[in-house]
Amino acid sequence: MTIVAFSTIALYNVIELSVIIFATFKRRKGLYFWSFIVATCGIVPHTVGFILQFFALTLVWWAPVLIVGVGWFAMVTGQSVVLYSRLHLVAQNERRLRWVLYLIIFDAIVVGIPDMTLAFLASRPDANPYIVNFFSTYDKVQVGIFFFQELIISVLYIYETARLLGPPGGQNPFGKLLRYTILVNILVLAMDITLLGTEYAGYYEIQTTYKPAIYSIKLKMEFSILNRLTKIVKNRGVALSRKEILWGAEIQKAQYVVVMADEMGGSHLHLETRTELQGDIWSCD
Incomplete structure (x- = not known):
């Protein structure tokens, strides 16, 4: 019953996320958009x-393993790329960004591929008991590795966002946004810890169905941050009665991170970088 409940939550959230994605992103391109699509589709x-x-x-014994393998790579690696692309919007250190990308690629290849290979071998009808036991141990290790990978990216994001928007204190919109971002990341960390708990406690069936439910919730929480950002932009538009509103912060070599709402009071939002800005800009100091 628990397995069915978690599976239902995950699949329902996929439907909801699909609607939210296409309702939120006006310009359906870029790493941030496509990583959302891949991570969401991988849950199914x-x-x-x-x-x-x-x-x-x-x-066919290998069919479920193959389906899970495709979904695992899209869901887990896709989630990390979502975090990376979000970090890319605020980070100024190109070297640090490259190392984060290298980490994602390394873990996907060196940790993910062996895990899928062992899953195939352990799922065979005539599977060797030693391989089954080794897979059980290795699977616990890979869950921990990807937990720390996402933790590192989230901590870097909070650090870079604090540098960009200023300290979390005060009542300005950016300070509130930073506090909310920190809170969301703490909640995500708490959910990941419960996922680790089910894995290391040996509840394999529960963990494997709980995991996509957790990942779908994390993607929805990612959108909650975007919604907060959209409200800031929309409020600025009402104050200035402008058709197009920009929020930006100067970063490396006159590059800017821009959040744009297509219409005053509208709900569409897209993110991009520019070499120059026109119009009124909110101060992040």
């Missing part, structure tokens, strides 16, 4: 694959 095969496996809904 990951969830469906384990349903097929746990309820023995297919006679």
